[in-house]
Amino acid sequence: MDRVETGRAAPVALRIPSQRNRIMRNLFIGLVMAAGFCAPAAALAQDSAEFAGFKVGVSADYRWLKGDADTPDLKDRLKDRESGFGFRGHVGYDIPIGERLVLGAEGGLSKGGESLSLGNKLGRRTLDPELSWDVSARLGMAVSSDFMIYGRAGYAWQRVKDRTEINSPAKTIEDTRTEGGLLYGAGVETRLNSNLLVRLEYDRAEFGDNLSSQKLQVGVSLGF
Numbered sequence: 679m680d681r682v683e684t685g686r687a688a689p690v691a692l693r694i695p696s697q698r699n700r701i702m703r704n705l706f707i708g709l710v711m712a713a714g715f716c717a718p719a720a721a722l723a724q725d726s727a728e729f730a731g732f733k734v735g736v737s738a739d740y741r742w743l744k745g746d747a748d749t750p751d752l753k754d755r756l757k758d759r760e761s762g763f764g765f766r767g768h769v770g771y772d773i774p775i776g777e778r779l780v781l782g783a784e785g786g787l788s789k790g791g792e793s794l795s796l797g798n799k800l801g802r803r804t805l806d807p808e809l810s811w812d813v814s815a816r817l818g819m820a821v822s823s824d825f826m827i828y829g830r831a832g833y834a835w836q837r838v839k840d841r842t843e844i845n846s847p848a849k850t851i852e853d854t855r856t857e858g859g860l861l862y863g864a865g866v867e868t869r870l871n872s873n874l875l876v877r878l879e880y881d882r883a884e885f886g887d888n889l890s891s892q893k894l895q896v897g898v899s900l901g902f
Contacts, residue, residue, distance in 0.1 A: 764790015
């Protein structure tokens with residue numbers, strides 16, 4: 679009879695790209711510094727005011743998940759890249775900074791994408807993406823009263839279910855954990871009317887255990 683064991687999967691090698699992390703740290707600091715330099719001009723007439731206020735919205739996306747993890751139980755490496763559809767809900771708040779700049783904070787919750795897998799004669803390992811969530815700051819420039827371009831930097835977390843099935847002796851090792859890492863991206867947003875906005879955005883997140891994701895998303899927001 680097959681035997682099922684639960685516990686943490688074998689440890690995987692951790693290679694976090696320090697150069698990319700330094701770049702994103704400097705970008706995030708730059709966003710904060712830009713807001714500080716521009717704050718005294720906030721009382722001027724501005725296109726940026728059209729994008730200010732509280733927002734809630736949803737997005738549909740196509741996402742890519744990439745993993746590279748040592749798998750001692752199967753004497754191999756899980757090295758895979760898969761893509762699939764997903765969705766995300768978000769809430770945020772933006773304030774005008776001067777005539778053109780917009781500074782905001784946003785939080786999101788999302789799900790989607792396909793599993794990563796490794797299979798050989800010794801067994802099979804799968805990494806299933808579950809819920810992910812993020813917090814970020816964004817700095818935008820209002821090109822006009824109804825069109826803005828922006829950059830985003832923050833932190834994201836990805837919940838992952840890790841399952842390894844070993845053929846001999848038959849057993850299953852399961853582990854569910856949360857990986858966190860830097861999030862960055864850029865997008866454009868346009869106002870359709872006084873309350874409805876549409877965005878197109880590209881995001882990338884670098885998690886631990888050599889796990890990363892990319893998303894191209896289209897979303898709508900209601901402004902208040």
